[in-house]
Amino acid sequence: MKEFTTIYLPSKQLDRKMKVFVMLPNSYNKSQKHYPVLYMHDGQNLFDEELSYAGNTWGVFEAYEENPELPEVIIVGIETSNDRTNLLVPFEFNFKDLDMVHYGTEPVGGDTDKYLSFITKELKPIIDQKYRTFKSPKNTALMGSSFGGVCTTYAALTQQTYFSRFGCVSNAYYVIQKEMETLAKNASLTKIKKLYMDTGTKETSTDITQEKYIDSNQAIYDILKEKTDDSKIKFEIIEGAVHNEAAWKKRFPEIIQYLFND
Numbered sequence: 001m002k003e004f005t006t007i008y009l010p011s012k013q014l015d016r017k018m019k020v021f022v023m024l025p026n027s028y029n030k031s032q033k034h035y036p037v038l039y040m041h042d043g044q045n046l047f048d049e050e051l052s053y054a055g056n057t058w059g060v061f062e063a064y065e066e067n068p069e070l071p072e073v074i075i076v077g078i079e080t081s082n083d084r085t086n087l088l089v090p091f092e093f094n095f096k097d098l099d100m101v102h103y104g105t106e107p108v109g110g111d112t113d114k115y116l117s118f119i120t121k122e123l124k125p126i127i128d129q130k131y132r133t134f135k136s137p138k139n140t141a142l143m144g145s146s147f148g149g150v151c152t153t154y155a156a157l158t159q160q161t162y163f164s165r166f167g168c169v170s171n172a173y174y175v176i177q178k179e180m181e182t183l184a185k186n187a188s189l190t191k192i193k194k195l196y197m198d199t200g201t202k203e204t205s206t207d208i209t210q211e212k213y214i215d216s217n218q219a220i221y222d223i224l225k226e227k228t229d230d231s232k233i234k235f236e237i238i239e240g241a242v243h244n245e246a247a248w249k250k251r252f253p254e255i256i257q258y259l260f261n262d
Contacts, residue, residue: 004047009126013118014087014111019079020123021047023060024131025072034132036073036260039119039163041088041144041151043077045245052245053081059249067253071260073141076127078119080148087115088147090154091179098175109176112151120162138193141259143167145248149197153180153220156195157187164193165259169251170203170243173220174212184220189228194259196234197221198251200241234258 007020021043025035045052046060064070080087089109096105119142128135142163144152149171156166173180189195199217204210214237221235241247 007126009123011118011122013114013122018118018123019043021077021079022127022131023047023075023077025074026064026068027072028074028132032132034134036071036139036141037124037127037131037133038073038075038141038143038165038167038256038259039123040075040077040142041080041148042084044079044081046075046077054244056245057249058245058252060252062249063253063256070253070256073256073260074127074131074133076123078123080115083111085109085147086111088112088144088151089176090151091176093175095175112154115151116155116159120159124162137162137164137191139164141165141167141194143169143255143259145169146172146243149173150176150180153197154183156189156192157183160188160191164191166192166195167255167259168195168197169248169255170199170213170241171197171217171220172213174209174216177216177219180220181223184223187227189224189232192228192232193262194232194234195224195228196255196258197224198236198238198241200238200243200247202240203243 005022009018009020011018046058049055049057085108090112092107092110094107095103140163142152142155149168150173152166153168155163199213203213225233
């Protein structure tokens with residue numbers, strides 16, 4: 001049975017009410033254990049087909065039903081369907097500079113610091129108070145896809161005070177490639193426990209944009225792999241993987257296993 005809790009949380013950081021979904025581990029109500037916490041962007045797409053984009057979810061419930069050996073974690077999904085690009089892309093950019101005017105011609109992005117402050121200063125304290133969580137960074141993770149992967153990578157480079165495990169999926173770095181590479185070159189990864197990155201070979205329907213996905217992800221990985229031990233970073237180019245929830249559903253269990261297997 002699919003059970004999750006919905007929380008509406010007023011945010012001073014973002015000056016709006018945020019919608020959050022919480023899924024507890026199967027053993028939560030049968031024990032007094034404490035659990036790691038995974039915060040995920042695009043929470044509307046995690047659990048419920050009726051809430052999700054195009055009726056597809058990440059299949060989080062199914063993953064745990066089909067893989068009972070997966071590490072148990074509290075999963076907190078944050079709805080980011082409103083103002084998504086501004087929240088998840090840390091540097092301002094314009095789609096028209098990328099020859100993608102069908103997405104708009106006005107500057108977008110740049111509110112990620114506020115969004116991450118909402119998570120760390122407003123949401124996390126409530127989750128830690130309400131549930132039996134391991135509160136330390138070493139037991140706190142962040143994950144997202146596409147622009148959510150960009151946001152998660154940015155957090156890996158700037159927010160190690162709060163998180164140490166990061167799942168960066170189908171990352172659309174190319175919209176702010178130069179800024180992300182500069183940040184990566186200047187960042188320390190000393191406090192990171194696990195950093196997962198991937199991209200598919202069919203993220204888009206155009207060869208030019210698809211090449212941007214692979215090249216941009218490879219470039220970021222090449223910088224970061226020099227800054228940490230091989231056991232702490234993993235990068236996969238997944239043959240045939242497309243850019244949607246059905247594809248992310250397939251690799252969700254493997255990512256969870258990697259992020260929390262220690």
